[in-house]
């Protein structure tokens with residue numbers, strides 16, 4: 001599939017078929033994350049694949065916030081997830097000197113890795129949904145993730161029903177792109 005077609009066809013999937021994703025495919029998807037670019041090549045990430053029943057229960061629990069809110073009311077339908085965790089970034093001294101923050105690029109790095117994983121999944125015939133909200137305390141308690149390792153995103157991965165892609169709802173091109181001057 002051409003990249004332009006992938007751009008139009010990738011969409012967040014919130015309804016999954018009852019069909020397991022092969023471990024090899026999950027490994028390929030995580031590999032796409034691992035190969036992603038990052039500021040200072042710091043690779044401030046760890047990817048936890050969750051696809052076994054007990055771990056899935058713990059993950060689904062952590063996708064519900066302590067106030068009961070969730071970004072994934074459909075979480076029981078999906079049986080493979082990749083938890084994307086931010087770790088301390090070993091960046092160049094110049095970055096630390098200027099920004100005073102080793103994590104300056106980290107969230108951008110994780111987002112790029114996440115999107116690469118989305119497209120790798122798509123190339124394997126799989127669908128994804130990025131989930132932004134999770135309960136960090138539950139992630140720590142349920143999986144032993146250290147408190148300074150922040151779970152930024154969780155990627156749901158699975159098979160979707162064949163259907164026409166939704167129309168993309170996006171801001172107009174000239175609202176978000178300008179040339180040579182700030183408009």
Ligand SMILES: Cc1cc2nc3c(=O)[nH]c(=O)nc-3n(C[C@H](O)[C@H](O)[C@H](O)COP(=O)(O)O)c2cc1C
Pocket residue numbers: 010011012013014070071072129130131132133168
């Ligand atoms: C950082 C981030 C967090 C997101 N969190 C959620 C979420 O918690 N639940 C959900 O269903 N979709 C979530 N999404 C998916 C967005 O709602 C979706 O990308 C957006 O509406 C555009 O639709 P599309 O992905 O189908 O093109 C998230 C996307 C991003 C990039």
